[in-house]
Amino acid sequence: MKTVKELSLGLLSELAILPSVPFYESLIQAKICKILNQYSISYFFDSFGNIIAEIGEESDHLDPIAFVAHMDHPGFEIERNLDGKLIAFPKGGIPQFSLNHETKMFSFNELGERIRCTISPNSENPKTVIVNSEDLIEIGSPLTFDLIDFQIKGDKISMRSADDFAGCAAILTNLIENLGKVERKIFGVFTRAEEVGLIGARLIARDEIIPKNSIVVSVETSSVIPVIKQGDGPVIRTGDATYTFNSFAENLLRVAANQLKDRDESFMFQRSLMSAGTCEASAFAANGYLTTGIAFPLGHWHNAKTSIPDINGGIDAENISLNDFLNGVLLMIECSKLSICQSKDPIAQKLKHVPEDFESRLTS
Ligand SMILES: [Zn+2]
Structure with missing residues (x-):
């Protein structure tokens, strides 16, 4: 049997070779379904093409957790x-470098065939680019940056x-690892068109495609x-650029993190408001769901070598820490196994209980 490390990195490397752009997610959709089928994990597509996978049974006292x-x-x-x-028009927050310099790209189709090309600045409309290719590329084709698919060097995963x-590989690992081992319903939700404004997530939340009592991570x-x-562990996310998340939802992650740390000193995590961007938890929070998040600290965000607004910064593969990724996977696996409901939140209970000796000093 594969270890969690072997399984999660294997899945990550399988996904990594697939190009994907908002509205053009068919390759990764097919791969995720193939993996879910392989492990007999049930799932469905909603009418927008989001994938909702599930393990475990509904519980009368434990609300579902949706990753x-x-x-x-x-x-x-x-x-x-x-x-x-x-x-070509940008879809999502592309590095401004790519609007201002010739940049290597490739187009891809639903079979995964790649056509290499470059893009260059369009002086008539600086928010768009001109596509240069010796091969035929059709209108309605997606373009992605021509960078390495996947590489691990030391603690760095570049993709x-x-x-x-x-996130997708971590969720798949959790579903596979916890199949038949959880006391509540666990959803794995794989969404579309996040980079153009959380569109898939907003539709799932608006239409309550997952139950309203789900705790969304x-x-x-x-x-x-x-x-x-980077390297100090996954981040338990108290909020993002738009929303502050829910304390009970967060406490589930913190209880899981503390348990892991008790068992193994080498387990690492961080806790912070990750304010650089807005994540999908906000779409669910706005619709009344309890939300929290796990973040893998990211280098070269959106393939910008320096920063997205830097017009001279260059293009490069994104990177995360191997340690952060693996600890994040462990955190999800541990959290999914918890049998804690909101009324038994141990972190809240500790604060609610006031030591009598101190109380009496205030009243004597
Ligand atoms: Zn993202």
């Missing part, structure tokens, strides 16, 4: 032909799309911020 990750990554879409030139294939990469260090 959510997105299947797309920022890129471009060829939208029109102008005077014989193909014009074109760590955001958010790391966003599993995301999130750009490194000054208080966070």
